[in-house]
């Protein structure tokens with residue numbers, strides 16, 4: 001026991017122990033990809049020695065050390081997998097793929113279901129529950145800012161999509177719409193005259209809708225669920241507007257390799273790719289063998305975890321199978337049910353270990369819906385893509401990938417098999433797509449620290465500095481009319497008018513005096 005090195009380790013360990021923070025991760029959206037990010041966040045923080053309480057509807061496959069789950073799995077039943085967000089509805093134009101008006105009420109309801117859940121109620125009313133910081137996912141409303149009020153601690157947003165005006169305005173000013181686009185649009189800068197006008201319109205409309213409509217719904221939820229919980233603990237209750245704009249940091253699931261290099265305030269930290277583990281899990285044996293022996297390469301096809309391929313109409317499924325059979329390549333298709341008459345080169349899997357498939361050297365094409373997780377993973381492993389966007393930010397993600405030169409876009413339509421065939425052939429014939437994605441992948445990987453490390457560092461920084469007030473943008477404290485210098489314009493106008501009248505007055509006096517003298 002006299003070994004100094006050992007003492008060192010013991011002392012360090014005890015210091016470390018006292019630096020363990022209690023963190024609340026709020027990621028209760030009933031969408032698998034959102035849970036992958038929430039869980040990745042909880043796990044990264046727990047691995048760094050912190051005690052994490054993680055609110056989710058998807059329980060992790062196995063318990064994670066130092067992570068306590070607030071189980072909201074019952075709320076899965078409210079998720080409209082067979083409703084709004086389904087391939088058949090988008091095809092038939094009966095779904096509102098990326099319509100703000102349809103999004104907001106759905107997401108508001110999800111927030112209500114979360115706050116209404118007995119386990120969340122219990123957490124809020126239990127005064128022994130204290131946290132050093134709340135990390136909450138932002139999804140078209142800011143209701144969860146209320147948790148920072150309940151636990152009286154710093155707030156950190158997780159933005160699951162590329163930085164855009166709706167989140168940036170929470171810690172700084174709105175970015176210029178002339179070159180930063182709305183998350184539900186698919187325009188890419190440089191914008192045409194029309195696109196630029198539309199983007200300005202979207203920002204103004206969005207802001208007005210927020211003030212006139214969404215804000216009312218948020219205040220309702222805040223008053224109903226958070227105000228009583230805060231009153232239960234403290235004597236005074238902050239206003240919702242104060243909490244809404246009081247976040248210390250935004251952790252942004254984005255990176256310039258897949259996104260747009262717009263300027264970010266110092267408290268917006270891009271951590272895209274943090275959910276991808278350093279060591280990729282080995283493939284299951286059958287897939288490993290299949291991919292190893294696919295000498296012409298593998299085309300991997302998955303519409304993600306929320307969209308079900310089974311909602312593809314039968315004609316399209318049959319067309320796709322027929323089309324795939326023309327290729328020498330192996331096709332691995334993530335499909336949730338058995339398909340009859342599959343050609344010999346098509347391999348159906350109900351669940352796909354996506355990262356492990358993309359990591360295999362024989363994976364040469366990834367057909368994806370263009371969700372940001374799939375986009376990030378294609379970048380991480382350097383696989384060119386064919387994007388078939390269906391809703392939300394998928395349109396803009398796919399457009400960006402096309403513009404960056406490592407992807408092709410195919411529209412979801414009844415003739416998509418023919419379009420997809422052309423796109424696959426194009427990717428196979430032109431090595432430029434693969435070369436480009438490898439180049440971008442190098443940029444993606446060339447960072448001073450791994451994104452998961454960066455995540456942990458910044459969360460600790462916020463707790464250590466009690467809310468990182470030193471990172472708050474001064475722009476944020478200046479009213480809009482001052483930013484537009486309307487007050488200065490007013491002062492200048494007043495001076496000009498004053499001078500004008502003074503001049504006239506003096507001239508009048510001089511003139512009349514001269515006249516008097518002349519008389």
Ligand SMILES: *[C@@H]1O[C@H](CO)[C@@H](O)[C@H](O)[C@H]1NC(C)=O
Nearest residue numbers: 153154155238242246466467
């Ligand atoms: C705003 O955030 C800071 C830093 O986290 C915190 O000290 C302050 O109490 C918060 N304000 C309110 C009203 O919650």
